[in-house]
Amino acid sequence: MAKAPRMPIESGCPDPIQYMHPTMRRNYGQWVYHDRPRPGVLHHTSKNHEEIWTVRCGTSRQMDVYTIRKLADIADEFADGHVRFTMRSNVEYMVADEAKVESLIEALTESGFPVGGTGPSVTMISHTQGWLHCDIPGTDASGIVKSLMDEMHEEFTREEMPNRVHMTTSCCQINCGGQGDIALNVQHTKPPKINHDLVANVCERPTVVARCPVAAIRPAMVNGKPTLEVDEKKCICCGACFPPCPPMQINDPEYSKIALWIGGKNSNARSKPSFHKLVASNLPNNPPRWPEVTAVVKNILSIYKEDARDWERMGEWVDRIGWPAFFEKTGLPFTKFHINDWKGARHELNSSAYIRF
Numbered sequence: 001m002a003k004a005p006r007m008p009i010e011s012g013c014p015d016p017i018q019y020m021h022p023t024m025r026r027n028y029g030q031w032v033y034h035d036r037p038r039p040g041v042l043h044h045t046s047k048n049h050e051e052i053w054t055v056r057c058g059t060s061r062q063m064d065v066y067t068i069r070k071l072a073d074i075a076d077e078f079a080d081g082h083v084r085f086t087m088r089s090n091v092e093y094m095v096a097d098e099a100k101v102e103s104l105i106e107a108l109t110e111s112g113f114p115v116g117g118t119g120p121s122v123t124m125i126s127h128t129q130g131w132l133h134c135d136i137p138g139t140d141a142s143g144i145v146k147s148l149m150d151e152m153h154e155e156f157t158r159e160e161m162p163n164r165v166h167m168t169t170s171c172c173q174i175n176c177g178g179q180g181d182i183a184l185n186v187q188h189t190k191p192p193k194i195n196h197d198l199v200a201n202v203c204e205r206p207t208v209v210a211r212c213p214v215a216a217i218r219p220a221m222v223n224g225k226p227t228l229e230v231d232e233k234k235c236i237c238c239g240a241c242f243p244p245c246p247p248m249q250i251n252d253p254e255y256s257k258i259a260l261w262i263g264g265k266n267s268n269a270r271s272k273p274s275f276h277k278l279v280a281s282n283l284p285n286n287p288p289r290w291p292e293v294t295a296v297v298k299n300i301l302s303i304y305k306e307d308a309r310d311w312e313r314m315g316e317w318v319d320r321i322g323w324p325a326f327f328e329k330t331g332l333p334f335t336k337f338h339i340n341d342w343k344g345a346r347h348e349l350n351s352s353a354y355i356r357f
């Protein structure tokens with residue numbers, strides 16, 4: 001372990017060691033096992049017979065300063081000031097005394113922060129930043145997360161799933177949200193509409209042309225002004241041209257939908273990592289509560305919970321029962337959108353569930 005803390009650089013986080021709980025610092029790399037005494041609590045034991053308990057709670061993901069202060073006050077009062085925020089926007093408190101665990105859980109629960117998200121549960125949904133900082137979102141990813149977790153928080157506080165369920169949401173088809181047991185991604189179904197009056201003033205046309213993955217964009221002249229045109233037969237409606245050229249508007253209240261993919265996994269525990277696969281498309285992108293999306297997710301989760309064997313992740317369960325059985329059990333229709341008829345499909349990552357021609 002370095003003696004002097006690593007200095008922060010312009011991008012990237014500062015050295016976390018300096019902020020760790022002293023028990024974690026003393027036992028860095030020395031942990032021998034951990035168990036879960038109850039949902040939402042992890043208990044680690046080190047080679048030196050030191051122990052630490054981590055209590056995990058969920059949040060509303062995007063928080064005002066008063067909520068963050070409340071979380072920090074709970075840390076000061078019940079966990080000697082030790083708190084950390086996880087990638088999934090869970091908040092974890094560390095205590096080295098088992099007697100402090102119950103009062104910490106009570107304080108969190110009374111303040112409206114559910115304790116859970118460990119073990120075989122639906123943990124907090126990771127989502128991309130969307131309208132907060134990105135230039136291409138087609139929906140409010142954090143709003144979908146809030147709506148879903150409002151309906152499913154009991155699956156967060158209990159450990160009753162066959163294995164852990166990691167969900168992601170992404171607000172465009174570039175999908176910086178990554179792979180998930182269940183992934184909700186925006187699906188554009190129409191090529192961009194071009195505002196020709198603005199292109200010449202706003203866009204670097206060669207940059208936009210270069211951005212298209214299927215070479216569907218060409219320079220053009222309209223009403224004597226330089227602009228762009230899209231070959232709609234080639235366009236795969238990915239939305240990549242919109243960030244460098246906002247006049248190529250692709251987000252549309254009617255034609256931008258939500259697609260649902262399942263079976264993705266980053267870890268190599270039990271089985272190799274896997275890509276998620278499309279199971280439902282054309283779901284309405286329907287703020288503020290996205291009821292259609294929520295209904296499909298809850299249906300898939302209830303069938304998985306009932307049908308999967310202990311410790312089977314979502315993708316492993318489908319691998320065992322087969323895709324026809326998955327569609328039969330969930331009642332989801334198998335449609336033409338599950339068929340990949342893109343002529344480059346034979347050369348892309350050969351790991352999807354798509355039928356190929």
Ligand code: SF4
Pocket residue numbers: 128129130134135136137138170171172173174175176177
């Ligand atoms: S998923 Fe797309 S729109 Fe959302 S933050 Fe990532 S790149 Fe931006």
Ligand code: SF4
Pocket residue numbers: 191192211212213214215216217230234235236237238239240241242250
């Ligand atoms: S939406 Fe994608 S495929 Fe269509 S023109 Fe734009 S960059 Fe090309």
